[in-house]
Amino acid sequence: MRISTVTMFEQSTASMNRQQSDLMNISQQIASGRRVVNPSDDPQAASRAIGVDQAKAVTEQYSDSRVSARNSLSQTESIINSVSDAITSAKGLLIQASSDTLSDSNRESIASELKGVYETMLGQANSTDGNGRYLFGGYNDSNPPFVKQGESGVVYQGDSNAREQRVDATRLMPVADNGETIFKSVPSGAGYIAEAKKDNGDLNQGNVTFRGPQITDVKDSEDFRITFNTPADTFKIEAFDGTDWTAVAGQTAVPYTGDQDGSSQQIPVGGMSITLEGTPAAGDEILVAKSGGDVRGADLFRTMEEAIRVLENPADDPVKKADQRNTLNTAMRDLDNSLDNVLTVRASAGARLNELDVIDAVSSNRTLNYTQTLSDLVDLDYTEAISEYSLRQVGMQASQKAFVDIKGLSLFNYM
Incomplete structure (x- = not known):
C-alpha cells in the first residue's frame, strides 16, 4: 500500500484538530463549572436536568407568590387588629352611656366620640393594599367596598368571595377576607x-x-x-x-x-x-x-349607627328613654358578637401566616434537593477535570511534535 505525503499531512492535521477540540471542551467545562455544557456531552443527564431546572423555577415562582400573600395577610391582620380595638372602645363607650347618672349632654359627647370610632372603622373597611386594590372587596377590588347611601346606611358593594392566591402547587390560599365576613357576620356560636x-x-x-x-x-x-x-x-x-x-x-x-x-x-x-x-x-x-340569621342579619355599621342615633337625641320622655335603653342593650350584644367574629377572622389570618412559614420551610428543602440533583447531573468534578485537562495538553503537544517530525521527512534523506 502506498501512502502519499498528502495522506500523512491530512491524518496529522485531523489528529491535532481532534486533540485541540477535546482540550477546548474540557477548558470550557472548567470555565463554566459544568460537566454538561452541551446536550451532546451527556444527553440523558441534560434531559433530566431540564426537568429538574423547570421544577426548581416553578418552586421559586411560588416563593415569590408567598411573599405577596404574606404582605397581604400581614396587612389584613393589622387592620383587623385595629378594628377589634375600635369595637372594644365602642363597647366601653356604650357601657359608659348606659349609666343613669349621665345627662343628655354627656351622652351627646359620647355620641360624638362614637362617631369618630365609626368613621375609623369605615376607613379601615375601605383600606387598600400597596397596589391600590381594596383589601376587603373580594374580587371586586377596584371600588370601595363600603359606601354610605343615605337612610340605607353603609352598603357593602364588594362580592362574597375571598381573594385567593396559589402559594404552592397544591395550595390555593385566601389572602384577603371579604368585607361581609368581617363586618357583616357573626361567629357560628352567636346566640x-x-x-x-x-x-x-x-x-x-x-x-x-x-x-x-x-x-x-x-x-x-x-x-x-x-x-x-x-x-x-x-x-x-x-x-x-x-x-x-x-x-x-x-x-x-x-x-x-x-x-x-x-x-x-x-x-x-x-x-x-x-x-x-x-x-x-x-x-x-x-x-x-x-x-346573623335570616330574620336579623349582622351589620357592625348598622349597630354603630343605631347607638349614635339614640345618644344624639335627648331622652326627655319615657318612650325615648325606653328606646335608648333597649337600643344600647341590643348594640352591646351586637358588638360582643362582632368582636368575637373579628377575632375569629384575625385568628384565621394568623393561622394562614403560620402556614406560609411551614410552606416556606418545605419549599426551601425542596429547592435544596433540586439544587443537589442538578449538581449531581451537570456539575463538574474539578479534580477529575483538571487531571483530564493536563492529559489533553500532553496529547496536544505530542500531536504537534509528531506533525513537525513527519513534515520534515523526505526520501532524499535515505539516498
Whole structure:
C-alpha cells in the first residue's frame, strides 16, 4: 500500500484538530463549572436536568407568590387588629352611656366620640393594599367596598368571595377576607338577640323595655316576635318558620301584666324566655332572633349607627328613654358578637401566616434537593477535570511534535 505525503499531512492535521477540540471542551467545562455544557456531552443527564431546572423555577415562582400573600395577610391582620380595638372602645363607650347618672349632654359627647370610632372603622373597611386594590372587596377590588347611601346606611358593594392566591402547587390560599365576613357576620356560636323595633323599621311608640333573652333549651330555640294587640293589654307571639311568621297556637291574646308599677312579666317561648316591663302601645313589637340569621342579619355599621342615633337625641320622655335603653342593650350584644367574629377572622389570618412559614420551610428543602440533583447531573468534578485537562495538553503537544517530525521527512534523506 502506498501512502502519499498528502495522506500523512491530512491524518496529522485531523489528529491535532481532534486533540485541540477535546482540550477546548474540557477548558470550557472548567470555565463554566459544568460537566454538561452541551446536550451532546451527556444527553440523558441534560434531559433530566431540564426537568429538574423547570421544577426548581416553578418552586421559586411560588416563593415569590408567598411573599405577596404574606404582605397581604400581614396587612389584613393589622387592620383587623385595629378594628377589634375600635369595637372594644365602642363597647366601653356604650357601657359608659348606659349609666343613669349621665345627662343628655354627656351622652351627646359620647355620641360624638362614637362617631369618630365609626368613621375609623369605615376607613379601615375601605383600606387598600400597596397596589391600590381594596383589601376587603373580594374580587371586586377596584371600588370601595363600603359606601354610605343615605337612610340605607353603609352598603357593602364588594362580592362574597375571598381573594385567593396559589402559594404552592397544591395550595390555593385566601389572602384577603371579604368585607361581609368581617363586618357583616357573626361567629357560628352567636346566640339570640332581642330588639325593640317594628317589622317595617319604625320605632315602638310605648315604653316597654326588655331583659334577655335567656336560653333554657338550645335545641328548641327559634326566632319569634311579640306584637301587642289593640288594645295593648294583650299580645300575640309569632314564630318564624323559615319563610314567614306564623302565630303560635294558643298565644294570640296573652294578657300583659308588665305595665303595673314595679312589675315585670317573663314570657317563655320554646327554649327561651324574655322579660318585659313598661307600658306598650298597640302595634309595638319585640323581636328575638338568632344573630346573623335570616330574620336579623349582622351589620357592625348598622349597630354603630343605631347607638349614635339614640345618644344624639335627648331622652326627655319615657318612650325615648325606653328606646335608648333597649337600643344600647341590643348594640352591646351586637358588638360582643362582632368582636368575637373579628377575632375569629384575625385568628384565621394568623393561622394562614403560620402556614406560609411551614410552606416556606418545605419549599426551601425542596429547592435544596433540586439544587443537589442538578449538581449531581451537570456539575463538574474539578479534580477529575483538571487531571483530564493536563492529559489533553500532553496529547496536544505530542500531536504537534509528531506533525513537525513527519513534515520534515523526505526520501532524499535515505539516498
